[in-house]
Amino acid sequence: MIVFPWAFHALEDEGPGRGILEDAMKKALIVEDESIIAMELKFRLKNMGFNVMHFARNAEEAVAYALEGLPDMIFMDILLEGSVDGIDAAREIMKTMEVPIIFITAFSDEMTMNRLKKINPHGYLIKPYTEKMLKATIELAQGRYENSLLEKRTRIEETCKPLIQALYEKNVETVDHTKRVIRHCQRFAEVVGMNAMEALNLEYAAVLHDLGKIIIPFEILSASRPLSPDQWKIVKRHSDVGARIVDQGKDLEGIAELIRHHHEHFDGNGYPSGLRGSEIPLGARIIAIVDAYDVMLNGRPYQQAFRREEAIQVLKECAGSQFDPELVTLYLHEVLSQED
Incomplete structure (x- = not known):
């Protein structure tokens, strides 16, 4: 394996x-x-x-x-x-x-x-x-506290190994995409001042945020044309399905919640629960921004890659509707600026 x-x-x-x-x-x-x-x-x-x-x-x-x-x-x-x-x-x-x-x-x-x-x-x-x-x-x-954190990290790592295996065997995500999302989420955790346990949950949620896509047929994941309404219904199930899978493991409840809600929109028009504003867990709001930016920058079968300036402009335009506006500002000035 x-x-x-x-x-x-x-x-x-x-x-x-x-x-x-x-x-x-x-x-x-x-x-x-x-x-x-x-x-x-x-x-x-x-x-x-x-x-x-x-x-x-x-x-x-x-x-x-x-x-x-x-x-x-x-x-x-x-x-x-x-x-x-x-x-x-x-x-x-x-x-x-x-x-x-x-x-x-x-x-x-x-x-x-x-x-x-x-x-x-x-x-x-x-x-x-x-x-x-x-x-x-x-x-x-x-x-x-540090001993309990180390013990929890070890338990989470052992539980998550087979989940990560399933994720990549299905070719749901690329290794490079996940590495970039992890790196930006780690930096984001520092910027917003998360404590060690909250940062740990965010990091593992960053790895597994698209786990639920293992239920999506390959022809949908690899589609090079816009999806039909019925296909979108299938795709929109993935965040809740991924959270349910992760929630079966010991100590993974906090991770599961971030996975479940990382497609919620700041204005309440996201899925699966229609949460808005601060109702959406902080870590989920962070993953939403980081994941969207990386997808725009690197493309998908159904979407051409954006130039960096175009991706940044989309984040700005969607701040307040899709994304938390304060977090977008922090991302642009405190996370992305470190890579310039």
């Missing part, structure tokens, strides 16, 4: 990263309803190389800021404003993203500890604490 080791070598160019305390200005989210305590923590974290992106005073703000800002670490109090506490806020965040969470609280009773054990946080600090204790907790939490 052919394994296509290049796919995994491309993904290993950037590992899970150096420790947080070794890499300046990592993003932190503080969830704390007492301003003085929050400001003191911000000062300490700044001295350790963190950029505190937001303060959240309640669970609703915590979830919103986490999903918007993609922090590298979250520092969570348990008792917050409102009826939802920090443990439930963390549980909600963990449904949609993987990020190390450290609880900093005055509570250490048995009921609280039992609730914490169920969500398995990366760290726990009892107030009051020293800066030395905070630093040690961060280092331990980061170590746990």
